Amino acid sequence: MGGRLWDSFIAIFQKEFVHIQRDRATLVMALMIPIFQLTLFGFIDQTVSNLPTVVVDQDGTRYARELMDKLRATHTFLIKT
Numbered sequence: 001m002g003g004r005l006w007d008s009f010i011a012i013f014q015k016e017f018v019h020i021q022r023d024r025a026t027l028v029m030a031l032m033i034p035i036f037q038l039t040l041f042g043f044i045d046q047t048v049s050n051l052p053t054v055v056v057d058q059d060g061t062r063y064a065r066e067l068m069d070k071l072r073a074t075h076t077f078l079i080k081t
Helices: 002-022 024-043 062-073
Strands: 051-054 077-080
Parallel strands (some): 051 077
């Protein structure tokens, strides 16, 4: 059964490749959209900071406090207890 599925995939892939070669506009779009996305998202600052976060510390140990201190030190989370 795996062979038939793979053969079907290859046949559809080849058919779509022929259609894209015939239609130049589709070929241009298929190449330009990823380049545009790489350019656009490359310049956007995707750094997350001061994300409001609630921590319920039911442990109350030194290790739990150290973990919260380490999370605060990243400046990614704004921890509210």
